[in-house]
Amino acid sequence: MFARAPAFWSHPRSLAGLLLAPVGWIVGAVTLRRMAQPGVAVDVPVICVGNPTVGGAGKTPTALALLGRLKARGATPFALLRGHGGREAGPLLVDLARHDAAAVGDEALLLAQAAPTVVSRDRVAGARLAVAQGASHIVMDDGFQNPSLHKDAALLVVDSAAGLGNGHVLPAGPLRAPFLAQAARADALLVIGPGEAGKAVAAQAVGRLEVLRGKLVADAEDAAALAGRRVFAFAGIGRPDKFFRTLRDLELDVVESQAFPDHHPYTPADLSTLHREAEAGGLCLVTTAKDAARLGAQGFDAVRAHVRVLRVGLELDGAQSFDALIALAQTRAARRLSPAGGGAG
Incomplete structure (x- = not known):
């Protein structure tokens, strides 16, 4: 897997993309064949x-x-994810008092702050643990292309600025398989943020999927704490530039920025260097909530207090909501769990 997206993934007519396209056709075909395999169902909506x-x-x-x-609807949902970047194979219930990002990954720590969260490389075993622990619904973070666990509803998420890149499949481009073939196995598409690329993806999906639109909104309290500060921003996420742009959209003076690979395992030396450079310029260090989750080890104690965090949340446009998707998942689960439906399997 690429630590950072190659530049040619953004250019439809790039020579590298065209040369690698035949490999992408094979990768896409293998992925779609795998996705068509039946998954094991559990006794709650997934x-x-x-x-x-x-x-x-x-x-x-x-x-x-x-x-x-x-x-908000009175359910007891559990999050389920692989725990990318963590050493634990699971299945295990994340305990914020015991687990750090090195154990379960940064995403698991963020989700566990909102709801009970299970990390498991075996999605079926993880789902069964969630059900045993009292889950009424399971929300999978990623795993759309993994067929092992039956999904009652699926939502595809696209960043509007990036869209589908050059439209090619790995390694020729960023797609995991041809888009329309993937969309045929989903129920809704969420396009996040402004951008012509996202509009083009939505246009392909209209008539095939419910199309939702939304944006990532900075936490008001975090933004207020940064107001008027000259900042040194750093991020090790999928698209660091998106975070830097968010800071600039808040009219913050981003004097310096440092991008790291996605899920970068920070070391105390990394943070000490960042702090030293920020201090020399009279700048405030600021990062994402996902990056901050990787700064929990004892070696970061001396510097962590000097790092500000800007959290973001999803806000759907207008009157749009996830209610239709939730209702669809519940209806399908009820149908398969009824005696006539043959049970959970």
Whole structure:
């Protein structure tokens, strides 16, 4: 897997993309064949939040928003994810008092702040643990292309600025498989943020999927704490530039910025260097909530207090909501769990 997206993934007519396209056709065919395999079902509705491409699209903020909506409706949802970047194979229930990012991954720590969260490389075993622990619904963060666990509803998330890149499949481009073939196995598409690329993806999906639109909104309290500060921003996420742009959109003076690979395992030396450079320029260090989750080890104690965090949340446009997706998942689960439906399997 690429630590950072190659530049040619953004250019439809790039020579590298065209030369690698035949490999992408094979990868896409293998992925689609795998996705067609039946999954094991569990006794509660399962909703998957995935994306058709690799890279940061906003899946975790979307999963957090969906968990919040389920809780507002009186449900007891659990989050389920692989725990990318963590050493634990699971299945295990994340304990914020015991687990750090090195154990379960940064995304798991963020989700566990909102709802009970299970990390498991075996999605079926993880789902069964969630059900045993009292889950009324399971929200999967990623795993759309993994067929092992039956999904009652699936939401694809696309970053509007990036769209589908050059439209090619890995390694020729960012797609995991041809988009329309993936869309045929989903129920809704969420396009996050402004951008012509996202509009083009939505246009392809209209008539095939419910199309939702939203944006990532900075936490008002975090933004207020940074107002008037000259900042040194750093981020190790799928698209660091998106975070830097968010800071500039808040009219903050981003004097310096440092991008790291996605899920970068920070060391105390990394943070000490950042702090030294920021201090020399009279700048305030600021990062994302996902990056901050990787700064929990004892070696970061001396510098962590000097790092500000800007959290973001998903806000759907207008009167749009996740209610239709939730209702669809519940209806399908009820149908398969009824005696006539043959049970959970």
